[in-house]
Amino acid sequence: MNVNNLIARHRGTLIIPIVIANVILLANLASGDTKSWQELVWLDIAGEGGAALLALLWIVLILNSRPGGRVTRMLVAGLSGIFLSYWQDVMDEFIRLPDAIVWDHWLESGAMPVGMILLTLGIYHWHKEQQAISAQLIRRERIFREHRSLDNLTPLSGAHYLREQLKRELSRPDQPLALIMLDLHCFDHSRRLLGPSDSDRLLKELGELLLLNLRQQDLLCRYAGDRFAIVLPMTQQAEADRIACELQQAVRHFAFKTRRGESHFMTAQMGIAVAHDDDACSLIERANQRLPGATASWQAA
Template identity: 55%
Template sequence: MPSLLRLHRLKLAALLLASNLALLLHLAAGDLKPMAEWVWLDILGEGGSALLCLVWLGLVLKSRPAGRVTSFLAMGLGLVFFSWWVDALDEFIKLPDSITWDHWLESAPMPFGLILLTLGIYHWHREQLAISAQMEKRERLFREHRLFDNLTPLNTAEYLRRQLDQALQHARNAQQPLSLVILDLDDFSRINHLHGHAEGDRVLQALSQLLLLNLRHQDLLCRLAGDRFVVLLPNTGEGQARQLAEELRRAVEHLAHKARDHGERLQLHASVASVMALQDDAEGLLQRLNQALARAKQPRYPRSA
């Protein structure tokens, strides 16, 4: 398995370049201090802080995929490391009193780094809250029904039909709208053919998490079959369902899933459709939904003159 650090090599290369430039500037402008003038407590404090920051950066880059949150965290930790690194250089290299740029290199990156780091931690916190909410719902449903897909953390088609019967009855009694959205990956067999079924399974698992993060707490996402997913939307009208379907379609197109073998991004596309419950039973509603998807997947040719 290629390390995720390879996906962030540009960030690491930029940090290495900046650190070496700072070192060369200090060596060109100042003189090395004799060992007798070294203050070991300062060296351990400043150098140790820089080293720990570099370790934190490595752990973040190794454990997270590329994205906005990772970029905030990486840039923030990189700036904090750079500030501590320049501060540590002063313990080994003495600069003339007339030079003031070293104070800017020491102090200026730190507040910007902390701001970026705070933004990254905030968005990471929101990610974890969304995932935790979905996991809490999944665990509750597992204790009640244990009808879950073997590959993804989602419920099966059988569970969807059971819940749909109840949801239809509740919607009629409460006189509330109920809608379904269906999403089907286009040309998914090509991924299995070119990259293998194991990579295809990883795509479906990543897609499941992506869809969960883009749904409301009350929505129910199930894997209908293969690369086809259905969302049950309580108290949702036709227009809102169409809007949500389009948002899910765009989210799939922007998913930055990278193949494990060579690290190339797999460009995904999906067809979506939505229907609102009328006087259907569960099977009739699902049949209308599949028919709507079939129409959505049909190629659209320009009309001849």
């Protein structure tokens, strides 16, 4: 977690509950008397104080893992209400307020249900977001639900999943099938030029770009290194050539922005194979061999 980036992106959102908590502290000190050491109930202090700190920690984690927006604001507002309710509970353990003061009871009893309602609304809309994202991933990538099928970097499915899907498609011999192997030209030079962090981010963003240029039934996998595989069901040679050309153009016009703000351009090489009495391994082999300059089979890790 980069604390400096978090504070820079969400300074206002983080400051609001902290400022309110300080106002509550000052109001308690101004209105009541501090309890003696013997009057303190440390179990209550630990429970209520721990709950307040956890609510504050959840706020930080949400802000660090989510973009800004309505759902994030609802989640933070809900957790802020819960935090402030527990915060006043902690104040009551240290400070005795006169019976005539009732705002502390309103704060304890009011902030909690309001916070729970806002948090519930935020979780509900977050759930709807995740449903939409999952539906898109299923349509665009046909991802296995087991995390072991995902590539750690991009994340796309890897070579093992590619072979499994090819076996499934090839089990229907009456339907045409094409495979494109896409290899980035001189990527080793780009990695030396960009450094490991930017070059990894380049592969991730390139995977997202390729997905946007594929059809719903197509499958994109990261085969190995800077090599991607695209499975094209119900596709003959001419259609595969057209899709490969479109992908090449998309990569050529992709201006990757480095962390220094510079633009870096790449080109891609394509190897296309249309299934003819192939198994998964032979189809992959033929597509790899048709990459420009290919002299040997590329073995996936």
